[in-house]
Amino acid sequence: MGLLDRFRKKEEEPDIKVDQGVLIQEFKKNYEIVDKYDINKPLASVKIAKHQSLGEGLHYFVDEAPLNEQEFNSFKKIMDILGKEMHPPADMEMNPKDYVFDEAGKVAEKYYRALGKFTGAGWDKLFYYVVRDLAGYGPLNVMMFDPNIEDISYNGLNTPVYVWHRKYESIPTNIIFTNEQTANDLIVKLAHKCSKHISSATPLLDGMLPEKHRLSATFMKEVSQKGSTFCIRKFRADPFSVVDLIKIGTINERIAAYFWLLLEHKMSFMIIGGTGAGKTSMLNALLSLMSQNDKLVTVEEVPELTPPLTNWTQLHSRQSFQFGQTSAHSINIFDLVKVSLRYRPDYIIVGEIRGEEAYTLFQALATGHGGLCTMHADSLDNVVKRLTSPPMNVSRVYIPLMNSALHVQRVELPQEKEGLTFGRRVRTIWEIEEFDQYREVAIWNPRSDVFETWFEDSVLLERIATGSGVSKQAILDELEARTKFISEIVGEGIHDQKQVAEKMLSYYTMKKEEKDERSSDKKTGRKRKEEISEKSKSIEELLSSVVSDEAKQEQEGPKLGRAAMLGNRDPIPRQSKKNETE
Numbered sequence: 001m002g003l004l005d006r007f008r009k010k011e012e013e014p015d016i017k018v019d020q021g022v023l024i025q026e027f028k029k030n031y032e033i034v035d036k037y038d039i040n041k042p043l044a045s046v047k048i049a050k051h052q053s054l055g056e057g058l059h060y061f062v063d064e065a066p067l068n069e070q071e072f073n074s075f076k077k078i079m080d081i082l083g084k085e086m087h088p089p090a091d092m093e094m095n096p097k098d099y100v101f102d103e104a105g106k107v108a109e110k111y112y113r114a115l116g117k118f119t120g121a122g123w124d125k126l127f128y129y130v131v132r133d134l135a136g137y138g139p140l141n142v143m144m145f146d147p148n149i150e151d152i153s154y155n156g157l158n159t160p161v162y163v164w165h166r167k168y169e170s171i172p173t174n175i176i177f178t179n180e181q182t183a184n185d186l187i188v189k190l191a192h193k194c195s196k197h198i199s200s201a202t203p204l205l206d207g208m209l210p211e212k213h214r215l216s217a218t219f220m221k222e223v224s225q226k227g228s229t230f231c232i233r234k235f236r237a238d239p240f241s242v243v244d245l246i247k248i249g250t251i252n253e254r255i256a257a258y259f260w261l262l263l264e265h266k267m268s269f270m271i272i273g274g275t276g277a278g279k280t281s282m283l284n285a286l287l288s289l290m291s292q293n294d295k296l297v298t299v300e301e302v303p304e305l306t307p308p309l310t311n312w313t314q315l316h317s318r319q320s321f322q323f324g325q326t327s328a329h330s331i332n333i334f335d336l337v338k339v340s341l342r343y344r345p346d347y348i349i350v351g352e353i354r355g356e357e358a359y360t361l362f363q364a365l366a367t368g369h370g371g372l373c374t375m376h377a378d379s380l381d382n383v384v385k386r387l388t389s390p391p392m393n394v395s396r397v398y399i400p401l402m403n404s405a406l407h408v409q410r411v412e413l414p415q416e417k418e419g420l421t422f423g424r425r426v427r428t429i430w431e432i433e434e435f436d437q438y439r440e441v442a443i444w445n446p447r448s449d450v451f452e453t454w455f456e457d458s459v460l461l462e463r464i465a466t467g468s469g470v471s472k473q474a475i476l477d478e479l480e481a482r483t484k485f486i487s488e489i490v491g492e493g494i495h496d497q498k499q500v501a502e503k504m505l506s507y508y509t510m511k512k513e514e515k516d517e518r519s520s521d522k523k524t525g526r527k528r529k530e531e532i533s534e535k536s537k538s539i540e541e542l543l544s545s546v547v548s549d550e551a552k553q554e555q556e557g558p559k560l561g562r563a564a565m566l567g568n569r570d571p572i573p574r575q576s577k578k579n580e581t582e
């Protein structure tokens with residue numbers, strides 16, 4: 001081999017593959033880029049692209065800075081050393097990424113001769129991969145930290161990992177697992193991150209990752225023909241608030257004001273919709289409309305709800321760790337709903353009802369508690385049918401105890417909104433009057449993308465009016481006042497759920513102040529009237545006494561002047577003055 005050949009060979013040498021057992025499809029120059037953004041500049045970015053050779057539709061390309069051979073060797077050495085020398089952090093609260101980064105830095109200082117010479121950017125690249133593989137998600141890391149990704153699914157070997165992109169919906173990625181052991185190792189690692197266990201003996205897993213993402217996984221070929229599978233449903237670190245939902249058009253101010261009134265009067269409602277329709281996000285957002293004095297218990301399989309209240313007990317189910325058939329040590333939603341009743345909450349909130357816990361929840365409603373829940377269903381009819389059949393077995397007469405239901409759905413938008421052609425909308429709001437009698441009080445119009453509401457026909461608002469001893473019109477006026485107040489909050493640009501809840505509180509303070517002002521106005525008015533009448537009374541008395549004094553004086557001769565008496569001042573000097581002038 002000549003020198004030139006050797007040089008050419010070196011130039012063409014492919015970058016080293018950091019991930020073994022994974023095929024990362026390369027991005028080619030002739031692909032048409034539709035979108036491009038950084039995730040960890042300059043080391044990781046994403047390209048959304050299309051090309052005939054890729055087939056129809058868009059593709060998600062993870063693009064990470066490649067390592068050359070020398071960098072790869074040093075990366076391997078650091079990983080080996082950390083594997084032997086790294087101990088768990090003394091402070092368990094410490095962010096694992098920061099800890100691994102610090103430890104990798106120490107290794108680089110200690111072994112710099114053996115690791116080789118790198119520029120600052122070179123070290124950054126090495127540390128990026130170390131942190132990615134030890135404290136992150138390896139080849140899935142970019143999608144895990146891409147805020148546009150809602151979920152990640154792995155369906156088996158030799159097929160691309162799929163993502164659900166906020167803008168482009170479900171698209172394949174350039175990451176393909178090709179080795180069974182690599183995929184299984186990753187799933188075991190994910191299970192450990194959830195502090196859970198997955199194996200051939202217990203091949204099903206439902207857990208929560210440290211960033212609160214939900215993980216569902218199956219292990220090997222126990223329950224899935226194609227081997228291990230998983231789906232990660234990503235949790236928004238910054239959950240949707242009511243203001244966010246109004247801004248993106250999922251609900252409007254009037255609907256938010258309606259639920260605010262229902263919550264204030266301890267009414268119960270459920271949110272229904274398909275998978276990933278946004279049921280939990282809607283429930284969570286509406287919780288910021290709850291009164292700060294309310295006591296809540298949330299019951300969930302995986303804790304997702306974050307009500308901005310302090311008087312809140314958060315319960316979640318537990319899987320048994322025991323091998324074999326017994327589930328004696330599992331605590332399920334049904335057990336927790338029963339326990340929650342003993343906490344005497346104002347509201348019991350069940351993340352999602354699926355089974356016999358529905359029966360207990362309705363029992364709770366019948367004993368005067370408020371109840372909120374979500375349920376996987378696409379119509380209220382189906383909900384009621386399921387509720388009244390086994391295993392839920394809710395009696396028909398109990399159905400109207402769930403006062404209202406709202407249906408949230410992923411929909412195609414008639415016109416693009418903020419670059420999106422689809423969105424989530426509250427399709428219908430019903431009030432449940434009887435077992436089979438529902439009243440539509442709001443719908444979303446798919447042609448105009450606006451909500452139509454008939455709250456003036458609402459039976460619940462009427463019930464609130466009767467209970468509060470006011471007219472229905474007064475409640476409708478209150479609904480309008482709250483709608484206006486929410487519009488102002490939306491206009492102020494506040495969006496954080498806690499801040500929104502604080503703002504809502506200020507509505508009550510404002511109302512109280514207005515009321516106090518009105519009653520103090522009334523009081524001052526009354527007092528002033530009393531004072532005036534008191535004064536005029538005393539003037540009259542004085543005048544009459546003066547008149548009688550003058551009459552006396554006429555008989556006895558002058559003593560006190562009229563002005564001195566009326567002014568009620570010390571009469572002596574005046575008297576002397578009067579005497580002087582006299």
Ligand SMILES: Nc1ncnc2c1ncn2[C@@H]1O[C@H](COP(=O)(O)OP(=O)(O)OP(=O)(O)O)[C@@H](O)[C@H]1O
Binds near residue numbers: 240273274281
């Ligand atoms: N109104 C919305 N607009 C845009 N995205 C939303 C909206 N609501 C929820 N999402 C996103 O949709 C995904 C699913 O949301 P969520 O978990 O609330 O749905 P879900 O109906 O409760 O799902 P599941 O059926 O798993 O319980 C999340 O990624 C969330 O960020």
Ligand SMILES: [Mg+2]
Binds near residue numbers: 279280281352374
């Ligand atoms: Mg949910």
